Amino acid sequence: MSNRRRTTDARHARRPSGPAKSNAALTRGLLLIAGILLIGGLAALVVLRGGSSDASPAAADAADSQLARDNAGGAEVRVLSGSRHTVYHATAPLPTESTPTSDGRPVLVWFSGTWCDFCERMEPFAHATASQFRDRLVFVEKSVDHDRSAAARYAVRGTPTFVLIDPTGRELARFGFQPTAEAFAAAIEAALQRAS
Numbered sequence: 001m002s003n004r005r006r007t008t009d010a011r012h013a014r015r016p017s018g019p020a021k022s023n024a025a026l027t028r029g030l031l032l033i034a035g036i037l038l039i040g041g042l043a044a045l046v047v048l049r050g051g052s053s054d055a056s057p058a059a060a061d062a063a064d065s066q067l068a069r070d071n072a073g074g075a076e077v078r079v080l081s082g083s084r085h086t087v088y089h090a091t092a093p094l095p096t097e098s099t100p101t102s103d104g105r106p107v108l109v110w111f112s113g114t115w116c117d118f119c120e121r122m123e124p125f126a127h128a129t130a131s132q133f134r135d136r137l138v139f140v141e142k143s144v145d146h147d148r149s150a151a152a153r154y155a156v157r158g159t160p161t162f163v164l165i166d167p168t169g170r171e172l173a174r175f176g177f178q179p180t181a182e183a184f185a186a187a188i189e190a191a192l193q194r195a196s
Contacts, residue, residue, distance in 0.1 A: 061079065061086075064086070064088065064127065065077055065079055065088060067127045067128065067131060068088030068090075068127055068141065070131065070134070071127055071130050071131055071134065071138070071139040071140070072090045072092070072138060072139065072140045072141075073103070073138045075090050075091070075092040075140065076090070076091045076092065077089065077090055077091070077141075078091050078146075080114050080143055080146065081114065082113070082114020082115055083114065083115050084114060084115050084116055084117055084119070084120040085112060085113065085114055085115070085116050085117075085119040085120040085123055086114070086123065087112050087113065087114055087119075087141055087143045087146075088127065088141045089141060089142060089143045089146055089147070090140035090141060090142060092140075093150075094107065094109060094140075094142075094150050094153075094165065094169055095107060095165065095167055095168060095169045096168065096169045097168045097169060097170075100167045100168045100169075101138065101167040103138075103167075104167050105136065105137050105138050105167065106136075106137050106138070106164055106165060106166050106167065106172060106192070106195060107137065107138045107139075107140060107164070107165050107167075108130065108133075108137050108138070108139045108140075108162060108163070108164050108165075108188065108191070109140055109141075109142055109150070109154070109162065109163045109164075109165060110126065110130075110139070110140070110141040110142065110160060110161075110162055111142050111144050111150075111151055111154070111156045111159055111160065111161040111162075111163065112141055112142070112143060112144070112159050112160050113143060113144050113145055113159050114143065114145070116159040116160060118159065118160055118177045119159055119160045121177075121179070122160060122177065122178065122184065125180070125181035125184065126141075126184060127139070127141075128181070129181045129184045129185050129188070130184075130188065132185065133185075133188055133192070136192060137164070137188075137192065144156060144159060154171060154174075158176070160176060160177055161174065161176060162174060162175050162176070162187070162188075162191075164191040164192070164195055166195070172191070172194065172195035173190075173191035173194045173195055174191075175187045175190075175191060
């Protein structure tokens with residue numbers, strides 16, 4: 001009989017009771033809530049980024065870099081990431097009277113910065129919209145922090161600033177932030193019309 005009593009006592013000793021049982025239940029409940037919040041947060045992140053979790057950021061960056069190079073007439077582009085905006089900085093100098101562009105097209109220069117909120121708002125559509133005008137102009141993005149001389153040359157006071165220059169670097173038109181792809185396309189068209 002004493003063996004039976006020891007077994008019963010041992011079973012009761014292993015089970016938490018009273019406050020220990022409440023703490024264990026509370027811990028399990030908190031872990032469950034934390035897991036639900038984590039899964040919900042990851043799902044929200046996927047939705048806010050506008051795609052599935054299978055999308056490769058590296059592939060998107062490579063496609064954006066190629067688009068920026070194509071817009072810049074094949075010029076080298078340096079990708080500058082910052083707190084707000086990714087700048088596809090064209091490293092070639094802008095045309096001048098002594099070094100004009102060879103194809104005779106005007107150049108639309110987007111002066112921007114990695115910290116620029118309004119540049120970030122235009123980032124999803126700026127390069128894609130400018131690509132529609134490739135037969136009529138070259139589109140380059142310049143970081144005001146990485147090409148201060150170009151920003152000073154065109155008296156850029158804020159970002160984003162778009163300056164349309166002729167093949168010798170003379171300013172033809174300028175405009176600022178555009179909230180939509182349609183507004184940006186209209187601003188480019190208006191600048192080209194003023195220049196002709």
